[in-house]
Amino acid sequence: MELRLLATFEKVADVLSFTRAATELGYAQSSVTAQIRSLESSLGVDLFERLGSRIRLTEAGERLLPYARRMTDLAEEARTAVAATTEPSGPIAVGTMESLTSYRLPPLLEYFHHRYPKVRLTLRPTLGDETRKALRQGTYDVGFLMEPETEHEGLETEVLAPEPLSLVGAPGHPLSGRTDLTTADLAAAQLLGTEPGCAYRDLFEAELREWEPPFMEFGTIEATKRGVAAGLGVALLPRVTVAEELAAGVLVELPWEAPFTLFTQLAWRRGKRLPAHVRLFVEQARRLVRESP
Numbered sequence: 001m002e003l004r005l006l007a008t009f010e011k012v013a014d015v016l017s018f019t020r021a022a023t024e025l026g027y028a029q030s031s032v033t034a035q036i037r038s039l040e041s042s043l044g045v046d047l048f049e050r051l052g053s054r055i056r057l058t059e060a061g062e063r064l065l066p067y068a069r070r071m072t073d074l075a076e077e078a079r080t081a082v083a084a085t086t087e088p089s090g091p092i093a094v095g096t097m098e099s100l101t102s103y104r105l106p107p108l109l110e111y112f113h114h115r116y117p118k119v120r121l122t123l124r125p126t127l128g129d130e131t132r133k134a135l136r137q138g139t140y141d142v143g144f145l146m147e148p149e150t151e152h153e154g155l156e157t158e159v160l161a162p163e164p165l166s167l168v169g170a171p172g173h174p175l176s177g178r179t180d181l182t183t184a185d186l187a188a189a190q191l192l193g194t195e196p197g198c199a200y201r202d203l204f205e206a207e208l209r210e211w212e213p214p215f216m217e218f219g220t221i222e223a224t225k226r227g228v229a230a231g232l233g234v235a236l237l238p239r240v241t242v243a244e245e246l247a248a249g250v251l252v253e254l255p256w257e258a259p260f261t262l263f264t265q266l267a268w269r270r271g272k273r274l275p276a277h278v279r280l281f282v283e284q285a286r287r288l289v290r291e292s293p
Helices: 003-015 018-025 029-043 059-081 098-103 106-115 128-137 183-187 199-207 221-229 239-248 276-291
Strands: 048-051 054-057 090-096 119-125 142-147 155-163 165-169 191-194 215-219 235-238 262-269
Touching: 003 018, 003 029, 003 059, 018 029, 054 059, 090 128, 090 276, 098 119, 098 142, 098 221, 098 235, 098 239, 106 119, 106 276, 119 276, 128 142, 128 155, 128 262, 142 199, 142 276, 155 276, 165 221, 165 239, 191 199, 191 221, 191 235, 199 235, 199 262, 215 221, 221 235, 221 239, 235 239, 262 276
Parallel strands: 090 119, 090 142, 191 215
Antiparallel strands: 048 054, 142 262, 155 262, 165 235
């Protein structure tokens, strides 16, 4: 079996589209189709079922996929081990989210920009479910998560830090003078939030489900903070994202503690042999993200 054919098979299996696989690999679609047919011919089995415009793996394809992953990962590890240069280099596709990109990752990104210019970082903004799926499919090399769970099927995860949350309002908001707040009090207030799918937004909404309060959606953290500062309502956000505004008195922290805990985590596909430059990224993420305030 040719390694090139296995790499193409792995990509098609990940994205379940000959057209998309061809685009991501830089091939013509006819070339991808020909490579898959050549691999199927050499193995004497069909690897994909063609269902009109869609495809899916056959049982034989399902059995081959983990071997293909191991062989392509090992080939990449071998290339890295015998590379002529000692300077780390290569691409890293990183799944992340707004709160982490803006408030946790700048020291890590700055470090790689200045210290390892040949490592090409590509940040892909996605939320938890999308990030985990892309990691399992091999579309992302590593991904940052902010979630309550610390174990995820098919992934290796490492907890970098707990992520405290703060309920914030404008200094003149009616709830700002209270010494204690109940969940029912919050349900009666106007709530602002980022987009659904964000772990702390979804957990906060679930906590208030009994009252079914409406959320005014602002999409991004920055827009949500501006809405809160303008007195439009209150919001639950990661404390790291509102630290500046709290220190400056633009926002105030309200006396309500979230009954759930989130953790910033770094994840990659279980069983994947990480190339040297990706291992370096993981090592520095451990150090720099854990050290960030």
